[in-house]
Amino acid sequence: MSTIPHRLHELVEAGPNREAIRLVALDGSQTVLTRADLLGAAGAAAAELDIRRGDLVILVQQDLHTLAATFFGVMLAGGIPSILPFATEKLHPDRYRSSMEALLTIAQPALLATDPEVADDVRGLLPDGNDLPLRVLDRTEGAAGVADPGAAAEDTALLQHSSGTTGLQKGVMLSHRQILDHVAAYGQAVDFTAEDVIVSWLPLYHDMGLIAGFLMPVLGGARLVLMSPFDWVRDPGMLLRAISEQGGTLCWLPNFAYNFLAGKVRDTDGLDLASMRAFVNCSEPVYAASHRQFAERFAEQGVTPDMLTASYAMAETVFGVTQSPVGQPARTVWVDRRSLREDDTLVPAQPGPASEELVSSGPPIPGVEVRVVDAGFNPLPDGRVGDILVRSQTMFSGYYNRPDATSGAFREGWYQTGDRGCIHEGEVIVLGRKKDLIIVGGKNVYPSDLERLVNTVEGVHPGRAVAFGVANPRSGTEDVVIVAETNTADPDERKQIAAAVRRAVAQGSDVAVRQVAVVDRDWLIKTSSGKISRSAAREKWLSGAGGS
């Protein structure tokens, strides 16, 4: 059996000078790492790290060369890398520190690796009194290397965390075998070969960026053209220029990026996107309108509707669960809205105001089974909406140091995704993500994390605030809405409270609030169990009661 380091060595033996990663920067400069360069840089990083087999190493690095080298370097030394985002300029240091604290307590890492650009920030953000060693690496290169630690295929290769206080408490453990098997299986679903050119701006601390936008191309011996998400938001067109210049063939994007690119790329002179085989829409709800807008905007540059595919994925299955076939547009179906919302049933209907257009995420990929069940865990027939269960040959090994969370995630051998959806003509249609989860720009946001922040705001009645997401068709993603109860009726005071809520959420989380409603006591609705219902608040707010 093979491990990821074995695969890297094989690739170097087969073609040391083949291009592995091309890093593209905002100023247009490019850095090319051949397979031999990458392995050399990783070996040098491994030597600098000085870790033991099984050590967990947290990576907080901004420079992509250093990050790629450190990531594989930790593996070469037998350690377990986990990539975390670094603090953005708006995040309050205390918040970053407290989410790090939760992570450090549960995961007990051996080391934190950073780079010169963010080292000072990272040092200042570690919780007080911790003794976690910090190592600063800087674009390592060479062939120093380390002795083979003798890792086995079933050893944990890496941990994936999602963001926020809640996400950082559950590290998804993936073994070498699971990852190698998964990139093979998912690769089959997108007809991936070593001739592909993957172009990506996705962050590597997120499953889509790490697996589809990094490990699959690198381990599959294809070319990867990679840019920083921070550069890309400033200049979204750089993604399209990279596709055009490098002959890109595959690109993964969350739904909002289709709207973002279609609306914001100004200069399309000389762009040729006809080399693309597929864009894959994944990691937030897929809107048919976003695909249409994108295809129309870039039709002259060679984008055709049959390039626009969709996928349903999660870190627990390494990445992909489903993938719509490459070479044809993701299927859509118009259904009766009332039957869908009230009876949880898909009833095909004519397009019109009483119907809704759903986008299919395609059939399960090889090695994956999907089942939809009712509240009593009974399998549902096609067209009936229920809870989505997944079984996969590359299912994760568990949450790191969290056997409680791991056993709670499975039932009768099925992983309970918490997502809602249905099967339609052999394909999976996802209708709602994990209970109350908000997805903004492909990023998972737990409402409880935001509510905790809102509850600290003076004037908000403690425990009487909810956060929820509302679809915004213009941006192609969800807007965060906060509704908070207060005792004051004074309009000026309420304005102050709303402003303070915005600040608290902005500085304490990854997202900005789009709308804040400061409302009277007892505006929020409790469920029969006495808890405030987010979904009821959302319905009430959408029905126009937000201002009262």
Place this chain on the structure above:
Amino acid sequence: MTDKETIIADLREFLLDEIIRDPDYDLDADEPLISSGLVDSFSLVDVAMWIEGTYGVTIDNADLNADRFDTLMAFAEYIQENE
């Protein structure tokens, strides 16, 4: 040349209506926009495009960050200098 107060007022109206979506918000000309999280990085491109469409002033993508433009005032001064 458009005077600074007018630019600030117009830009404020655009931000409150289109980005912050709260016409009642008291947005001070010196209030941090990006580093405070009031405006997220995805919306910065919108701001730049609006400025280009309204004043014909282009902001280089590399300059589009909180270090360079974090307040209404910073945008307004740049617009005035480059209009």
